[in-house]
Amino acid sequence: MLKKIVLAGGTGFIGQYLERAYTNDGYIVHIISRQPGQVSWNDERAIVDALEGAEMLVNLAGKSVNCRYTEKNKREIYESRTRTTEALGTAILKCKTPPKLWINSSTATIYRHAEDRPMTESTGELGTGFSVDVGKAWEDVFFRFKLPKTRQAALRMAIVLGADGGVMEPYVNMVRFGLGGKQGEGKQMFSWVHIEDVCRIIEFLKQRKDLQGIFNVSAPNPVTNKELMAHMRQAMGRRAGLPAQKWMLELGAMVLGTETELILKSRWVLPERLEKEGFRFQFDHLDRALWQIVQELKQEQ
Structure with a gap:
C-alpha cells in the first residue's frame, strides 16, 4: 500500500521543502491550496478523500x-x-480512517518580548498584541478538536532559515549593500531554526507515537541581533556593516510594505520538549547554518 501524507498550504517555502523530501522518500503527497491542479480549499469532499488513510497531515496555511x-x-492573517x-x-x-498525526503550524511570536530569560513550553509567558492574539486563536481552534484516532502537535516555530526562502534574502541584501550592522539596539534575541531541522522534527514526531501537544521549534542556541549580523557578515566575507536605527527601520518598513516587529521583537525561545525527548539538531549553531545557506546560495547564482 502506498504511503500518503497531506500538506495543507504546501505551496510555500516550508511546504515545498517537505514535498520534495517526502516525495523522494516514496510518499504520495497531496497539497491543499488555492492553486489549480491541487486539492482545493473549497472542495470539502476532495479534502476528506485526500486525508483518508494518510499517515500525516501538516498544516502550514496562512497569509x-x-x-x-x-x-x-x-x-x-487571522x-x-x-x-x-x-x-x-x-x-x-x-474520515473513516483519519490521519494518524496532525501537525499544525503555530508561532514562537506567541511568547512575550523577552530580553531577560528564555521562553520554554513549561515556563514561557505569552505576550500581548496582534501577533500573539493570532497565535492564541490558531492554537485554540486546533486543540478544540478532540480526535481519538489522530495525535495533534502544534509547532511554535521560530524564524525558519534556508536558501530558498524564509527571511534570508533581506538580511543577505542588507549585508551585501553595506547595511549589515545591528538593527535597533541589537540586544533583541533572534531565535531561528534551519529548514532541514524543521523537516527532521516533523519526521521525529511522526515516528514518536507517544508525543503530542505543543513544541517549540527553535534551535537551542539563539543569538542577539548584533551577533546575528556579525555571523551574517562573516559568512558572506564582509568585514563591516552600517547599523540601522529604529527610525530608519520604521521608514524602510513603510517603503517595503512590512512591519518592524519582524526585526525588533526579542524572540528568545528554547526547544525544551524536543531536547528532553532526545531530538538532536543538525544545525544547532548559527554559524554552521549560515555557512551552509550561503554556500547553497552561491551554487544557485
Missing part, C-alpha cells in the same frame, strides 16, 4: 506576516490560519 498590518491584512485549521479538523471528523 504571510511580511506585510503592513492594515485592518484588511490583519483580518486575512482568518487564513483559523478558518483553514477549522476546515481541516471538520474534514478529519468525517
Whole structure:
C-alpha cells in the first residue's frame, strides 16, 4: 500500500521543502491550496478523500506576516490560519480512517518580548498584541478538536532559515549593500531554526507515537541581533556593516510594505520538549547554518 501524507498550504517555502523530501522518500503527497491542479480549499469532499488513510497531515496555511498590518491584512492573517485549521479538523471528523498525526503550524511570536530569560513550553509567558492574539486563536481552534484516532502537535516555530526562502534574502541584501550592522539596539534575541531541522522534527514526531501537544521549534542556541549580523557578515566575507536605527527601520518598513516587529521583537525561545525527548539538531549553531545557506546560495547564482 502506498504511503500518503497531506500538506495543507504546501505551496510555500516550508511546504515545498517537505514535498520534495517526502516525495523522494516514496510518499504520495497531496497539497491543499488555492492553486489549480491541487486539492482545493473549497472542495470539502476532495479534502476528506485526500486525508483518508494518510499517515500525516501538516498544516502550514496562512497569509504571510511580511506585510503592513492594515485592518484588511490583519483580518486575512487571522482568518487564513483559523478558518483553514477549522476546515481541516471538520474534514478529519468525517474520515473513516483519519490521519494518524496532525501537525499544525503555530508561532514562537506567541511568547512575550523577552530580553531577560528564555521562553520554554513549561515556563514561557505569552505576550500581548496582534501577533500573539493570532497565535492564541490558531492554537485554540486546533486543540478544540478532540480526535481519538489522530495525535495533534502544534509547532511554535521560530524564524525558519534556508536558501530558498524564509527571511534570508533581506538580511543577505542588507549585508551585501553595506547595511549589515545591528538593527535597533541589537540586544533583541533572534531565535531561528534551519529548514532541514524543521523537516527532521516533523519526521521525529511522526515516528514518536507517544508525543503530542505543543513544541517549540527553535534551535537551542539563539543569538542577539548584533551577533546575528556579525555571523551574517562573516559568512558572506564582509568585514563591516552600517547599523540601522529604529527610525530608519520604521521608514524602510513603510517603503517595503512590512512591519518592524519582524526585526525588533526579542524572540528568545528554547526547544525544551524536543531536547528532553532526545531530538538532536543538525544545525544547532548559527554559524554552521549560515555557512551552509550561503554556500547553497552561491551554487544557485
